Amino acid sequence: MFRTALRNVLAHKARLLMTVLAVLLGVAFVSGTLVFTNTVSDAFQKSSAQGFDHVDVAIKPEQGDAGAQGGRPGAAPALTQELLDRSAKVDGAASATGTVSGFAALAGKDGELLGDGWSTRGANYFPGPDGKDDRYPMRDGRAPSGKGEIALDAKTAERAGFEVGDTVRMSIDGPVLTPKVTGIFTTDDGNVAAGGSLALFDTKTAQGLYAKPGEFSEIDVRAAAGTSQAALMSEIEKVLPKNGTAAATTGKELADEQAEAISTSMSGMRTGLLVFAGISLFVGIFIIANTFTMLVAQRTKELALMRAVGASRRQVTRSVLIEAFLVGTVAAVTGLAAGIGIGAGLRSLMGSFGGSVPDGPLVVSPATVITSLLVGVVVTMLAAWLPGRRAAKIPPVAAMNSVHAAASTKSLVVRNTIGALLSGAGVAAVLAGTTMGDDGKLPMGLGAALLLVGVFVLTPLLSRPVIAAAAPLLKVFGISGKLARQNAVRNPRRTAATASALMIGLTLITGMTVIAGSVQKSIDKMATDSLRADYVVSMANFGPLSPDVEQKLKDLDGVTATSPLRNSPSLVDGEREYLTGVDAKTIGQLAELDFRQGSWDALGGAKAVVDSDTAKRFGWKDGSRFPVTYEDGKKGTLQVAGVYQGNEMMRGIMLDKDRLAPHQSRITDMQVMVKTSDGATPAAKESIREALGDNPAVAVDDKKDISDGIAQMFTLMLNMLYGLLAMAVIVAVLGVINTLAMSVFERSQEIGMLRAIGLDRKGIKRMVRMESLVISLFGGVLGIGLGVFFGWAAGELIGSSIATYELVLPWGRMGLFLALAALVGILAALWPARRAARLNMLSAIKAE
Incomplete structure (x- = not known):
């Protein structure tokens, strides 16, 4: 059976190519996401760990509860000079450094902000007994020593073109400062490595800007030779304030916490990207199932003959699954390689958009490799299992006589009943969620999933009336249009699976567009209604x-x-x-x-x-x-x-x-x-x-700036989502091409007969293109309809917290989405239509 499966794969290389591409794209997205996030996370963690090389124990203000602070609900009091002096004298301490830091916006020579705004920081230069601060070795010039002096990190100085002696413009909390650059230093600070900037003041100046005289935001203690961090920590704890307003942490714990924080911050990005990879793979399942359904249908006589000579049902199913395993393995390996390239490309792309990532190797972990291979193989085998099982259940005699093709009335009734129940439950859950405020998110999400699956199950039933509604338009194209409509509804299940792939992508795109546009309008109204200020x-x-x-x-x-x-x-x-x-x-x-x-x-x-x-x-x-x-x-x-x-x-x-x-x-x-x-x-x-x-x-x-700023945020978010969802649409296009190509192969004899009785090549091409157009528009209509419904439902939840919320339907964009669905259908039909038109009519008529 293995040799048979391998022979079938090699015999249908061209037909399985689209399936391989569909799985490949999804796996590449998964592996690329994991490689990118692991690489960035690893680079930041290593860079951050270097920043704690000079810290064995750190003392920080501790919020505690209000009672521990004498009933003060405000921030914990800053650390004092007295605590710094005591910490420097404990057993096992080599030195203690007081740190003061905060926001410092630095303008470049063009007047624009350097760094990425909130990552631009200022801190104090704290010289030791030798007059130097080991954390910030000076590359050029000297350390700042007065109110009008600063030192800049080397990366910022190089990026902005600043040199020792230049005067810079900066701001801490509004007023403009114009200090002189006295030095340029190097640092392992992870914030700087990520594209931020660091400006150093002398300690007295920094305290005036960020705290009060004699106060620090952190005290870093270095251990003497032979003293462990744990031993130093136990000594430091003896000199901490008894009211619990300060706490000590070892340098290793700080580094671990920072690494955990970086990993957590990256997990959100990773989860978001993997969601879209999952959508692509989900859409790909339809293509795989469609492909194997058609391949199995074309080989029913062969499978029946295998059953007749002794092959069991399990062996037939296993044969189809082995084919799926081989296809999935090829797709997964290729997708993993492509994903590694995507991960490297995303890191470079991040730099070109102004985001900076510390230097480091590309991280391809064993978990990434295993996940990618499992995803590709498991998704393909799951999608192929049902066609394989269906093929194995066909009696050999029935298969040889080709009476198996039409689905039984019972199976259609069961399918439509299940679809109606799922859709009804989904609609009920979504509607219930709209009345529950913040508690409605879970039932609404569950309802959306049920409704999406229910509509997919019902799609064969829906295809006939919806496609029939397009009949008047197709009449314009004469016999080609009539044949296209009949072909589109000839196999409702196949049409449904093809259209559903496109439907899912357009549902998400439309729903997000409706929500974003409605929220934007509500924020505009809020700014206009609540602000009298200019x-x-x-x-x-x-x-x-x-x-x-x-x-x-x-x-x-x-x-x-x-x-x-x-x-x-x-x-x-x-x-x-x-x-x-x-x-x-x-x-x-x-x-x-x-x-x-x-x-x-x-x-x-x-x-x-x-x-x-x-x-x-x-x-x-x-x-x-x-x-x-x-x-x-x-x-x-x-x-x-x-x-x-x-x-x-x-x-x-x-x-x-x-x-x-x-x-x-x-x-x-x-x-x-x-x-x-x-x-x-x-x-x-x-x-x-x-x-x-x-x-x-x-x-x-002004009010317009506020609205435009919010609009820009939503536009950026939507553009990112459109870009990510484009992957699902590309997979859907492959599905349409695949379906049409195999449909043309199945109907070779019919197409030959049409050519023989007078339909020319242009007519054949037009027929295939119209069929593709109808299927794509069918998926587009369903997707836009579901997207509007989900957008309305989500808006009902949002409206419970935003009084000015009102539903806005983006008619222009929805029209554009429908036009794009039509374009998808036309482009996807180019190759199958050309192939159909070039069939030799005599060979096609003789084909079985």
Whole structure:
């Protein structure tokens, strides 16, 4: 049986090529994803581990609970100079280094931000007894030693063209700084290796920028020769504060934690890419099943003869599975090789888009090899099992007389009943999920899967009425169009399997487009309805903004009102809540909220406004009083002066900034809202930018900018999804080509007869193209219909958290998707149509 299977594979090389390609693409996607993510993760982990070479024990502030911090809900207090000195003197310590760090936006010579925004950092240069900091060896120049000096990492300096002596423009929290570069250093910092930047200040300057004099964000202790990290750790723990506001960790633990964090961050990307690989393989299953169904159908007499001479049902099924195993193995091995190339290409592509990956080898792990081979072989054998089993059940006499071809009425009734039950259950689960809010995600996902499978099972039943609806259009093409329609419905199961491959891809694409467009419209409406301000000023990385920014804007000519939004942690009824400070006098001119009770007018002093969700959770209403523990641990009482409908831009407990300021350890703003006398004009925007020193780290956005920024995010996400789903569509195209090619082979005699009675080659080509077009449009219509339904259902869930959500149907894009489905059908038919037209009519008529 093995020799028979091998002979059949070699005899049908051309017919199995499309199957090999379908599996190959899916396996290449899987292996490429694993190679890429493993390579990037390994490079970052090794680079990160090098950054901990100078750390044996690290001391960091520990949040703990509010009680351990004397009832303070704010951040744990910074580490003191006293703790640094004590740590340096413990037994087994060679030295102790105090670190202060934070965000530092650095502008290139072209005025644009260097690094990738949030990965641009600043830190302190902490010289040892020899006057050098071993972490940052100077390649050129010297270390910074005053307020107007910095040192830059070598990679950033090379990328931006900075040299010792240059003056740079940078910003920590808004105001522009113009320090001089005194040195360029090398570093193993993984952040720099990933494309970020690192600027060093002297310790006193760094403390002024990121903390307070004498305070550190971390203390790194190096062990003396012969002292283990564990031994040093036990000594360090003896000098830690008794109130639990600091904790010690060994360098190895830090490196392991960092490696785990990197692996976790990569797992999200890996999972996302593997989902799309799974979709491609799922679509490929239809092609494989179709191919083996047709191959088995063409060999029924041969299989029947094998049964007649003694082969058992198991041996026939095994013969088909062996063929599938051989095809799957070839596809898996080829796909693995292609995937390794894809992984290498993705790493290079990441660099060309501005993302930087530390140097390192391409990682092809044994797990990647085994997974790829198993996926290719198992998927192919699973898809071929049903055709093989169906072939084995055909009685030898029936097969020899070819009475097996038509499916029995019973089998069709069973199939349609199962499909109807699955579809009904899927629709019911999806509809139930739309009424359950956040809890509806699981039933909706389950329902979507059931409905998709149910529609696939029902597709043969649906194909006849849907394709019949296209009959008037096909009449335009005369006899070719009529024959195309009849051929498309001649074998509903085959048509269904071919169309379903395209349907799945278009369902996902349409659903995502509907959701993205609807969310975008709701955000636009939210920005328009809730903002009276002309501009919103914030840091480009959404980090803290200096209160000096608001003061500069307030003093600017043409500015009529400003208000900051500043957050401060607190405890309310024992729960951790953030208080938002605003300017009570001007906020009403800058923000328009839907107040259910009260208004902005009563805001001030001990009176606050709260969003309706928070009020409902605590049982508050207009006039309610509630206790609050501020960031510094002091207690007070606030009164509800208004209840408003929150949204994604503004929500929570808001009170006057002057009430909040005395309790904040460091006053910073999230953003500043600005209203000008002339409204949002290019001149007003330019005036604000000039007042802030043309700072690239500060974003000045009007309502359109906010909407465009959100739109850009959705557009980028959709483009990535379109690119990934294109793989499934390519596999679907292969399925259409495969089906048509084998259909032409099956109908060779019929095509020869058509040629003999007068249908010319153009007519034959047109017939095959029309058949392909009808099948593709059938899949397109089903996919777009399901996509709209799923998009609506998901929107019902989203609408429960976004009040301004409304369904938007992208008619233009849906028309484009349908046109693409038609194009897929036309392109897929080119080769089969040409092959059909070139058949020799006499040879075809004589063919069995």
